Amino acid sequence: AQSVTQLDSQVPVFEEAPVELRCNYSSSVSVYLFWYVQYPNQGLQLLLKYLSGSTLVESINGFEAEFNKSQTSFHLRKPSVHISDTAEYFCAVGARGNTPLVFGKGTRLSVIA
């Protein structure tokens, strides 16, 4: 079984400041790791994912996450946030194969002008 811990439930940050949203996971098997973003009253949008290979993965809108196997972490970072980044961010883990994802409790990122 897998589990995901998102250490921060809420992260307020000023516009153009850097941000890190933390995610730790546990699993007894190899997993895929995902970050999803959810805007108010909307569904999930995939931000980025780690499958294998390079431990640093990037999204098209400036977010990046680094898979750290020894620390079982997959923290999400952005060097300069925008107001439009205000949303709920979910870290998720899935075992390889057609298995469901296990989600963290989410981190609400609030970008302040």
Next chain:
Amino acid sequence: GAVVSQHPSWVICKSGTSVKIECRSLDFQATTMFWYRQFPKQSLMLMATSNEGSKATYEQGVEKDKFLINHASLTLSTLTVTSAHPEDSSFYICSAPRHSGETQYFGPGTRLLVL
């Protein structure tokens, strides 16, 4: 690209009625689909795994007689909330994995409000 759709996107119903939610994979076949539930300001919790041609498997604490799942074809899974009550009000999201789980396609969700 591959898309998963859900219908309806919104439903408001009276307590005691049944509500059916459809989840469709639009350009690929999905032998497995997952149903999640998200209460306000909470995370997604897996309810059940829908398997084409066989019975669904339910997570602990999810009543199988209340949340009926039918996966009648390779592109359609339905979730029926029977005798809905206000505590069933939630956001229901389906997903379909592809490429051995490397990709998980999520539907846009169905918001259910039971009055």
